[in-house]
Amino acid sequence: MSLDVGHLLENGEHECRLQFHDDGYYWFLHAWFVQVKKTTGKYVDLYGDAQFHESNGLAMLRAAMSEALETARRQPREWQVHTGTQLRPVRQELYATVKRSNLVNMISKFLALIEETQASGKTLAFLGD
Secondary structure, eight states: EEEEEEEEEETEEEEEEEESSSSSHHHHHHHHHHHHHHHHHOOOOOSEEEOOOOOTHHHHHHHHHHHHHHHTSSSEEEEEEEEEESSSSSEEEEEEEEEEEHHHHHHHHHHHHHHHHHHHHHHHEEEEO
């Protein structure tokens, strides 16, 4: 499963520029996505769709991702991020290894896409599975 991120084009098509997956990288960012939802009502969810533009929360998304980037830079080289809870056949917490360099690179690309969206006046669209 993946979440496609990109611009919504004038013809209604979606230009995918980045993807989030059900992994430690998405789940590291999840707390900031929840923060954005509380403010804007829009949730960056692996299964759902959302659209952001200058008048409906794009600046809040940028601020949240800037904060996430600063937090990511303070992490160890590698660490475990909680990605969910398996309920069957046995209940157990699930974790995935995240590498700081990969996470910083991903968030930096995401921020560049957000900044490009702001500068161009386009809509940033998230299309989930």
